[in-house]
Amino acid sequence: MSDANVEKLYTLQGMWCTSCALAVEGSLKRLEGVREVSVHYPSATLCISGTPAVTQLSNLAAKVKRLGYRLTELEPVADAHARLEEESRYLTLRLMVGSLFGMWTMLASLLIYAGALPSVQIEQVVAWVSGAFSLPVVLFAGVPFYRAGWRTLLAKRPGMDVLVSLGVIGAVMVSIWLLWRGSVEVYFDTAVMLIVLLLVGRLVETLCRHRGLKALDALALPDDNVTVWQGERWLSLPAEEVAKGVRIKLAPGGLVALDGTLEAPGWIDTASLTGESVPRHFQAGQTIYAGCRYLGTTPIVMQVSAGVGQRRLDRLCDEMRRYQAKKGELQKLADRFAAWLSPLALGLALLTLPTALLFGLGWEDALVRALSVLVVACPCAVGLAVPLASLAGSGQAMQQGIALRDPAALETLARIRSVALDKTGTLTIGSHTVLHWAAREGVDEPTLQRKLWAAVAGSEHPLAQALANWSGSQSDRRPEPYLQVTNTPGEGRRVQLKSGEWLTVGRAAWLASQQIALPAQAEDAALAFASQVMIADEAGWLATLYLIDQPVKDAEPSVKHLLASGYVIAMISGDRQGAVSWLGERVGLGREACYAQRSPEAKARLLQGLPSPALYVGDGLNDTLSLAAADVGIAPLSASEAAREGAAAQLMTPGIGGVVKLLGIAQRTRRIMVQNLFFSALYNTLALGLVVVMAIPPLIAVLAMAASSLTVTFNAARLAWAEPDYEGSLNEES
Template identity: 60%
Template sequence: MSDSAPAGSTALFSLHGMWCTSCALAVEGVLKRAPGITQASVHYPTATVYVQGEAQAIALATLAPRVSRIGYRLGELEAVQDAAERLEQEGRYLSLRLGVAAVFGMWTMLASILIYAGAVPAGRIELVMAWVSGAFSLPVVLYAGVPFYRAGFRTLLARRPGMDVLVSLGVLGAMAVSVWLLGQGSVEVYFDTAVMLIALLLVGRLAETLCRQRGLKAFEALALAPGDVTLEREGQIASHPLSAACMNDVQRLAPGETLLLDGELMSAGWFDTATLSGESVPRYLVAGQRVYAGYRFIEADGEVALRLRVNATPGERRRDHLCEQMRLLQTQKGELHKLADRFAAWLSPVALVLALITLPVAFMLGASLDEAVVRALSVLVVACPCAVGLAVPLATLAGSDQALQRGVALRDPGAFETLARVRAVAFDKTGTLTAGRHRVVHAECRDALGGDFHRKLAAATRQSEHPLAQGLLRWALESGDKQNEEEDASRVVRLDEVAGAGRVIAFERGERWWMGSLGWLGERGVTLEGAAHQADHAFASQVVVADERGWLATFYLADPPVEDGRASVRALQAQGYLTALISGDRQGAVSWLGEQVGLAPNACYAQRSPEAKARLLAGLASPTLYVGDGVNDTLCLAAAGVGVAPMQASDAAREGAAAQLLRPGIGGVVQLLRLARRTRNVMLQNLVFSAVYNTLALGLVIVMAVPPLAAVLAMAASSLSVTLNAARLAWAPVDGDPAKGSP
């Protein structure tokens, strides 16, 4: 984004200096209070800020000073590689602090345990051990805990105090009370409480950072690898770095080269457009048509190289806009996320008020000053919602393990919350509902098909990687005998291929075949009497074979559904899910596949671009689940409530999806949704118990003296209870076949 925002009244920026979700909420609060801002959202995992409002109000120059006043830095939307490097540095930073907390905290805990267990002689030795405990806690508190204090201070400045404020007050309060008690000669110190809070929370923050690093891989996979481009300038043809390309430059492409720039063709050629269109068959594009970065140039008509005029440079390409739209979609928050934000917004202030009230009330009721201070400290410790923090993660961890046993890997365990509420399930076509392996569904031949024909067909298609040729090869091998083609007339001595159109094959005994599309054979003057396309097989791809006498055979090939496709779609429909097929492929193939798997004709959408697919998905009942395997599906995977990548998905789809199927077919989707409903039930049980615990515990420490150590033990007990409840999910596996509809 530029310094002056466009008139579209929306902008994306990168936020630097975030430490936790409380930081995200603090910045979000500051932005929402800014004049002229109608909407603001901060996505913590990718550190992306989305703002909407008046053009001048959302300019970087306007917003950056507001954010800097609370200690953060707002900047241009950073490149994916820069974000990955920044997160890697944060990971090393956290690992170092966690190492300090572990090494020094271990000795603090050991000294405290010796005192609690009465393992040292009472009196002077106990006092020495208490001082030793405090001494070893200092590096933890003064170094490892600094990020908590900084984040707490910043969120206070933003008037959005979060968990870091509670943690900071709990740690510093435990240290202050312990030093004060030591000064009075008491060994009832709480250095171990401070150390435990810091160490455990650092572990959680490090895990969050690693998850954020993994989340950025979706954008890395979508980005094209940098390279050089061949440009024509002032009559000279030379290779230039990609960054040197300018608008209206003329680029030359060699066969097999992947486009790194968007442009307009100056001559016709064949392209593999699967990365953005999803079509498995190459397309013939004529002069004047637009091509996009990610397309692969196959061959030009009558030319070695192809020329195009550049009309989008890096940062403005269609692929770059797809990446930007993914980041925009990720900044939008679901209802559960908003509910969690509201919970965090009021919990910390309530705990602080209760602690402040407890101190004078306990003192007025006859407690000594040190007892009143300890009781207030206990309120802060009890208010740290460890059980609440564990309630959902433990359930998702158990659910993720169960999903893995059933062939589904969850990249984002938090997706369980959305999965349990999914109302619509949409599928891509090629590579998702189909295996991407074309098969012959109908064949016609001029003469009786003998073993010699099958061997020649196998030899003619053996070296081709085209999906239709591979389908013909499988048909020939399955239908013919096993005689070695090298020993008879089927041996190929010459093969000339016109990429995306057909091939001319010369066999050893002088026979020649032409194999390709009906139009291509007609252009070469081949007699095609009897080769007309059958309307009954309009859904299929047609391949015509001819010899010197004319038309020889016609094959109709289609990409059949995966083995469990029909049963899985039926199971989803029986459970009340709205199901749909959204593809970039042609209408005939999409309608036929929909019929094969049991989808209604009005639930099958064909010839949709990535952007159109995302808009169509947004119109389905929300939340949605989308299953797709290609680069052209990444936008839908981001726009859906939950994205799922099938087993053979591309890198971009795998990294952008919340879950990946580890087994062929789509049966894992049925299992995942069923398991998600059970996991959500466990989450809700844990949350209810945690809320009851926090309410009762806070009430107890207010009305009676509870030492901070007892508060820590109570926290441990509540954490153990939610752990055991989450373990039930693993102990009671989900039975049944994925294709069955019972929940």
Template identity: 70%
Template sequence: MWCTSCALAVEGVLKRLSGVIEVSVHYPTATVWVKGDPDAIQLVALAPHVASIGYQLTELEAVSDAHARLEQESRYLTLRLVVGAVFGMWTMLASLLIYAGALPSHQVESVVAWASGAFSLPVVLYSGLPFYRAGWRTLHAKRPGMDVLVSLGVIGAVVVSVGLLWRGSAEVYFDTAVMLIVLLLVGRLVETLCRQRGLRAFDSLALPSVDVVVCQHSQRETLPVEKIPLGAQIEVASGETIPLDGTLETPGWIDSAMLSGESVPRFYASGQKVYAGCRYLGVETPLMLRVTAPAGQRRLDKLCEQMRRFQAQKGELQTMAERFAAWLSPAALVLGGLTLPVAILFGVGWEDAIVRALSVLVVACPCAVGLAVPLASLAGSGQAMQQGIALRDPAALETLAKVHVIVFDKTGTLTRGQHRMLHVALRNSKDKAVFRQMLYSAVGHSEHPLAYGLLHWAKPSGEHGGQPDPAEIVEIPGEGQRITFSNGEQWWLGSAVWVEHQLQQQGQVLPINAQDPAYGFASQVVVADGQGWLATLYLADQPVTDAQVTIRQLQMSGYGLAMISGDRQGPVNWVSQQVGLPKEACYSQRSPEAKAKLLAALPSPTLYVGDGVNDTLSLAAAGVGVVPMQASEAAREGAAAQLLTPGVSGVVRLLGIAKRTRRVMVQNLIFSALYNTLALGLVVVMAIPPLVAVLAMAASSLSVTLNAARLAWSEPEGNGSDKLN
């Protein structure tokens, strides 16, 4: 597509088809979003209708193909611009000499005027060809847009100039045609570069093309990652990035920070699923996994594709801008057609009347209106990606800028989802060092959610003190472990109820001081040995490192904040104290349905931040849903944006970007609407040379494009508290 008018033409053709309910064509990314009957919106059903007006409809192209297309378009524009500039320069010079009266006689002026026309021919016939093609297509689609006005303006300027030359006049307008084409080509080139920069945002999600070792029938073969089939067994060496999603056939330590947000590696057992982009940290043996998603269908591939699909949908401001542009071009054609007879009726000569009509066509080109919102949206999306936020729905930027209330989930969103030690109560505090060493050995291979917190606390800082290692570990899922050490000593480690039951079988009881009411909100792990109760360990899910700072920044910016959780009141209150949320704004023990109902009752539009399957209803009920880095697949499907860095500080950055983007959208929309309205009125009531009309139109388009480019080209901001200003 050549411009937003092309997008409206394609949209208009598809909207008229039977069975199609809704269509949205997004020009900057060259994508179309269609809603309707399944049979009516198949590619084979839609493509012929799009082809009838000169465009080609295909499956969503790969990001690499989009890069290649825009690179080719840039070269295409550059070549036409060079031709236009080289030949147009002589046309402009000749016109300048005539306008300045620098030539000695009328005969010389006539020769220079003919030379001006000759130099304009390559510009008009070659450089301007894309405008004529797009103008004919949009006219054929019954959606005449900017290119129709440009084509009529150029052709009108050339025809009028030839007529004047034929009559012996040197007052020609070849320079108007040349300037119109050249300036619009400059605008299109800048716009294409903006689109390229916006598309580069997807590169951060792309995994490199690598060679992968495939193990088949006891043979090892190296193949490109794109050729690895579903179900193949592949090998990943230590320290390498996992190239494909798959199920582990051998256990190993995996650094999944890229996708899960976990700040430390985690031990994955055989049978567990891992995703491309994670890193294998094994030391000796390679990791073996069975491919469950080949290249193109990986989790990261789907995230990138879903973002681009959502980009085809439009927000309120963009829809408003396109409606304005849709009636502006036909109105300008009618106004231009009326200007000629009306001017003659008021006594204006034929030549001046034609020039006025020509100026109306030129000045009314709605390029600025068509570009006002989509370029700002694309630039805002690119800026968000640079700051670690993947916008699946760029139209959400408009809603985000108007958010009043922000609601957070607790576990996995405001907290790490990883427990850390808060307090340790020992039977004999003098034995703490020995206890830590034995605990580290006891839980070293456990996959229980609390095991990592125990290991983190018990990890020895120096050499192992020679304490006995476990000889046998018997795990009772959901209850605890019975551990027999090499020296014959036994431990029971698990929940208070289970350990107490084990002690009762030996005729012992759990003492009163084994459980401290002050830590009633924490998760408890009780340890006992042959002598009875040995220790009680209190662990809690710690807030993410940036939670307190983020909450404070949002409060200072005037947002209403709340936390809704399905967890118990105790842990919810403790987390609220840690992050700085008032207790009355924190709701505990809420089911998914209750979460969504409570969210719907808050002042809209709302922003909900959650990560789990139980948050999907709330993400749908909110005005905008955002998921943290480690969110579940179900939550990601229902969110408009995903944070690609650990923590929640991305919410502050996202809101700041949304406010700046909407501000640019409004600025562009107001300026372009005022320009077109005032310029049309001015050019009708007074004589404005076509060249001046060209310069005014080009200036408006370039100003809108460069204003949007401020978002795309600005450097990502730091972590200051002024992000929301």
């Protein structure tokens, strides 16, 4: 972006559907000085770039207000939840009114259609009753459709709401005119059915939008108090009240709530933000960030460098919303079809009325035929084509152990060109195991395991726990009681057993500082990629152990299958280069496809450079930005809450084999989507042509709409009935 352009995020309120988002986009794109506009309907976020003058809120708000919407500063996540709750209640009330009164309208119409009434006079009364019961539905429940239709017309981007509104208003007006002329062939039920069915769809859609905000909720830290040095004493205050420059105390094992610099060395678990598999030892003066965890044994003091709202975690949240808005709503084929169908149907309806009169038809027949054009054109089948296929694909994915949070993501998954994978916890099991060990002459494995177990038992360090698992795996022995334990965070520990024996375990440099002689063969350069731990007893160096985070069982066959299928594969990690390269070699990735020591922001930027659409698979808090930046994000079984909420899909079984299965399901689902859209488009095209040349009552038009909807429904059901053809793909690779 050039220096002359700025990019801003705002909240767009009052949207009713994706057509509203497209209408605002189209209107703002016409402003001079605007470079790019994107509206993300699920989160109601508008992202706009352009000159500083044109992107000012005051200028944009005036333009948006003329369309009937309201533009505000970017709302907090809590306010977004409240807004969606209000929208849900708004829709629920209208659906209740529509269902209650619509039921009686439909019943009255059915009695007339079935000829179940004894006389014409009673039929006339029942017809008026049908119209009376439809009024609350039309005048109250259907108002959102009329409003959205009018706004999209003002923006010159008419969508489905325009057709629905025209169909409803046309059905009511023709019915009232027929009643006035004494006819009982009314069409209030047509208007009611259109409103109620579409209200159900909009309510479900609104409830699903709540889930999109949970990813942002997961980035928020708990509302715990922090211990602050104030007034020559330590006080407990809420984190949001702590300003920059204040000194706070970190408790052992506690979550860091604010960004700051340490006043003393400390052992910090940074995995949530960096993805590093091993905690790091920070020196005094180094910066640590909110979301990390302090692993020391005694309290430590740090000076706050960024308060709530300015922390790195808060910036990640803002970046996540920015990526969401930039992606925009999927431009479904159905929306594009409805965009040209609306003006076409209106034009045909207006043309049908005078044409019918010219051919000698009466006003009643001419109006009914024009109404039939509008009803036939209402794209119910078009609206069902993609969601039904998505629902069927989601069901098949669930059978394969994949939970889809956003069924619409299947459409994008079918077009994926590149797949980016996180390392720790995604391609690896997320915990270290002993890869190799070398001991001094005369020391066998049982002896090493016994002494190692005694040295590390009870330690909370991740590597110590991995060593304890390995050394204690051969028996259920209890650790020998300690006389003395000395822990040096980030370096190692010395223990004196009850027998009087001293054992030292930790980093090589630290053991050397303890005056322990290390032989030249103590380190193996070929294993430099692994985490190295040494142990010594009173006789000196005892052994060197090499630990590595092992790949998940299906990592290699899954990666090879994806490569063979033509996808561009990359592994992006915050871990060390050596460990990343070793894992890449194990799973079949070249060194050029393995990117190490990448921050969350760098991960997202790198992901943007991959061929699009791109898929990202990640499990940690540090992956949430990449999950948002990707076209589709997937969280593995062991993913953190933040990653699960930010991903479109979650694997419910260990490993990454589910990614291969999901891509196969998505490709089959997209084929069904295209077929459904073809069937529904063919129906609308043929039906519009037929209704223009011959008389089709609106009731028959409604039945034809139902038939077209059943066609796409049964076609989508084939996804659930068919056996998956990708079951054996991973087994063949392995």
